[in-house]
Structure formats: structure tokens, C-alpha cells
Amino acid sequence: MATKMTLSVLKADVGSIGGHTKPSQRMMDATRAAAAGAVRNGLLIDTFVDHTGDDIAIIASHTRGTNDTDVHQFAWNTFLQATDIAREYGLYGAGQDLLADAPSGNIRGAGPAVAEIEFDHDPVKTNPVRPAESFMVLAADKCGPGAYNLPMFLGFADPMYCAGLMLPRIGEGFTFNIIDMDNTDGDSIISLHAPEDYYKITVLLRDNERFGIDSIVSRHTGQVAAAVSATRLHNIAGSYTGKDDPVAIVRNQGIFPAPEELISPYAKAHYIGGDARGSHTMPLMPVPINTPVVGMYCLPLVSCVGFSLNAGGKFSDSHIDFFDNSAWDHVRILAQQKGIEMRSQGWSGPAMLPYGELEYSGFRQSIGDLVERFAFRNGHQSGVPEPQKAGAGDGNAD
Ligand code: 13P
Ligand code: MG
Ligand code: MG
Numbered sequence: 001m002a003t004k005m006t007l008s009v010l011k012a013d014v015g016s017i018g019g020h021t022k023p024s025q026r027m028m029d030a031t032r033a034a035a036a037g038a039v040r041n042g043l044l045i046d047t048f049v050d051h052t053g054d055d056i057a058i059i060a061s062h063t064r065g066t067n068d069t070d071v072h073q074f075a076w077n078t079f080l081q082a083t084d085i086a087r088e089y090g091l092y093g094a095g096q097d098l099l100a101d102a103p104s105g106n107i108r109g110a111g112p113a114v115a116e117i118e119f120d121h122d123p124v125k126t127n128p129v130r131p132a133e134s135f136m137v138l139a140a141d142k143c144g145p146g147a148y149n150l151p152m153f154l155g156f157a158d159p160m161y162c163a164g165l166m167l168p169r170i171g172e173g174f175t176f177n178i179i180d181m182d183n184t185d186g187d188s189i190i191s192l193h194a195p196e197d198y199y200k201i202t203v204l205l206r207d208n209e210r211f212g213i214d215s216i217v218s219r220h221t222g223q224v225a226a227a228v229s230a231t232r233l234h235n236i237a238g239s240y241t242g243k244d245d246p247v248a249i250v251r252n253q254g255i256f257p258a259p260e261e262l263i264s265p266y267a268k269a270h271y272i273g274g275d276a277r278g279s280h281t282m283p284l285m286p287v288p289i290n291t292p293v294v295g296m297y298c299l300p301l302v303s304c305v306g307f308s309l310n311a312g313g314k315f316s317d318s319h320i321d322f323f324d325n326s327a328w329d330h331v332r333i334l335a336q337q338k339g340i341e342m343r344s345q346g347w348s349g350p351a352m353l354p355y356g357e358l359e360y361s362g363f364r365q366s367i368g369d370l371v372e373r374f375a376f377r378n379g380h381q382s383g384v385p386e387p388q389k390a391g392a393g394d395g396n397a398d
Helices: 025-040 069-088 149-157 198-205 233-237 259-268 326-343 361-372
Strands: 003-012 046-052 055-062 113-121 133-141 174-180 189-194 211-218 224-228 247-252 271-274 280-283 301-309
Touching (some): 003 133, 113 224, 149 174, 149 198, 149 224, 149 247, 149 259, 174 198, 198 211, 259 301
Antiparallel strands (some): 003 113, 046 055, 133 247, 133 301, 211 224, 224 247, 271 280
16 A cells, blocks of 8 residues: 655755864754654654755655645754754854745745655555665755756666666656756746657756756656755845755666666766855765865765665665765766866866856956946047946846
8 A cells, every 4th residue: 555755855054163064063963863853753754864065964754745844844943953053153154054034834945955755655566666665865065056967867868877778667768857947936847858858958957057957757657756956045045145055866776777877977076066155167076975075175075875765664774875985986086186177277267157157246246346447448439328337237146
């Protein structure tokens, strides 16, 4: 008998030690204690709490569906508790991602990154679709919102990475629901189908700052395979307040790609927007969970933790940390090399994000102030209209 099961990941940066590095042990302990309390009082079935860089993630299973007020309020209040600890100890960026005063319902759009999937859960041997439920949670720090665009596309649509796509059921392909993150009027989504829309999907996903994967759905079953927290903080808050540091839930095996088919694209350490001041183009480095940001730059990080789910919705008695293996050391070296190469040209050209994507509005102000001072070389000729002041009307969100 299938039950409706929900997986939720809610992640926020609410303070970190000595700069934007990692949350304190007290903050982690308090978050874990709150999560255990939510299991005891029946709100959640199971939880796991970790951090990636300075972001704390609460991973939870429950039966309340997506966007549930109680689950979201629990996460918000837990992040507030961790914020209080961060404030008490004078940590950097206390409460950084809690942008709204007190959101009354779900907290999507209030600052924390949220990804959720609801699905039919009946993990028995006779279930032809899903005899066992396994999934992974990706969490990225110092990253732009489309950090998963390329690796997820390759894992779900390219047989060069997912040979499973040559098999009958999974080979029916996947629907990519893609969000236009520049549309501030609401969630603006297009559904494109792999394989026939393969090229069209790349037309959008090439732009990591504007278009992001919102979710991926199996065409064989209509089941959601993956969900990503692809919304832009600066579109929600009205001003840049931190890079978007997305999270994702990805179900794997059987009718979905296998873990290695999903994580092998991360071996590229592909360049994305993010890094220091959210304003550089740097490689995405796969790291174990609970890794702080202490490298010589501020490389974008991604962690990936996996679980199985029993019939009652409990996580396996332990987790698997996919990037915590020496196999990934090679990629971490590659990421450092790619980072050094890119940073050797400092601020020039593609090493820093274009004007419209600079996270710190101060950068744009610096440019705008200078643009205001431009004047014609030979003075202004009469009869020629005054040029429009540059710096205004740049078409950016904030
Ligand atoms: P966070 O969003 O992870 O706090 O990063 C801030 C930043 O811009 C790093 O330089
Ligand atoms: Mg931070
Ligand atoms: Mg962060």
C-alpha cells in the first residue's frame, strides 16, 4: 500500500566563524537537537543535518507534502535559534539568509534554499517501479543558482554520462522543467522533453544565471526524479544579499540514473558564477559534507550525501558521503588548477562575472560612479543632445 512520502531539504547561512567559512559546533548541535525534537513530536519522520561551507542543511522525510507550513516554520524557527547562537558569539553574517521578518506560511522565497519532492512510497520487491527508494542531496556553497545545470543535464539526458538511458524504461527520457529566474512576477516555467528537445534545453541551461533546472520528471512514470531550489535571492529580496547556493534532491537507481551516472559530470569541476563576493567565475569543487571554506580562493563547493528510505520513511541507519573518497582528490586538484589558471588573470574579462551578475551591489555602484564621470573628449558640441547619463537603466533587478 503506497503512502505519499515527502523529502524536504531546507538550507540557510545564518552565521559562520572567522568569516564565511562554516557554522559553529553549537549552531550545528542546536539544529540537530531541534530536528530530533521535530521527530519526537511527530512532525518529521527522520532528519539529517550537515553543512557545506557556511550553509546549514536540514534534510527531512515526512508525510505532509511540499510547501507544508509546519515543516517550513520548524525550519525557519530552527534557523532563528542558530542565528541567536551566531549572534551571541559574534559570528559573521548572523541570520544572513533570513530575509523576511516572519514568513507566515512556507519559507520559499524568504531566503533559505528549499527543494522538495513528494512521491508514492511503497518499497516492496513486487513494486515494479520503485522496489527500493534511494536518493541523494546536493548542497552548494559560494555558487550561482544554475550550478547544477550542466551536471544534471548530462546525468539525465546524455548517454555519454548515463548509459542507463539506453535501457527501455529510463530511455523514455526525462522532462526538464526550467525556471526563468529573471522573471520576478512569479515562477515562470517551461517544460522541455529529452531527448527530442535536447538542443533547446541547452539553449536555456547554458545561462546559469538566468535559467535553472526547477525539477526533472521521469517520462516513463511521471514521477519526479529531481528538484532544485532554483530561485534567485536578489530577485526575491530586491537587492543582492548573498549568492544563491542551491540545494537539490535527486532520486537514483532503477527508473532513474544510478549515482555514478549522476555524479560523474562533477569530475569536470566546471566553471560557474560564485566564489569570492559571489562575483567570480571559478570551478565547482566536489567536497565531503561538513567541509569549511578555507582554500586559497573561495572556490564554489558542492557536497553530495545519499540515503535509502525504509517503508516507514526512516533514513538508512547511516549515510553515504559521495565525494568523501580519494577518487575525488584528483578532481579537487583539477579544481585548484583551474582556479589558479582563472585567477591568474585577476579581474580581467571572464574571470569576473559580467556587470549584471555581480553579487555585491557595491561593485555596480563603483562602476556607475565612474560611468557618470565620462565626458566627450573635445567638449560638448552645441546642437547635439546631452547624452543620457550612463550608469542608470542597466536593466538589472536591483
Ligand atoms: P555566502 O553567500 O556563502 O555567505 O558567500 C558570501 C560571499 O560572497 C563569499 O565571498
Ligand atoms: Mg556566508
Ligand atoms: Mg553560503
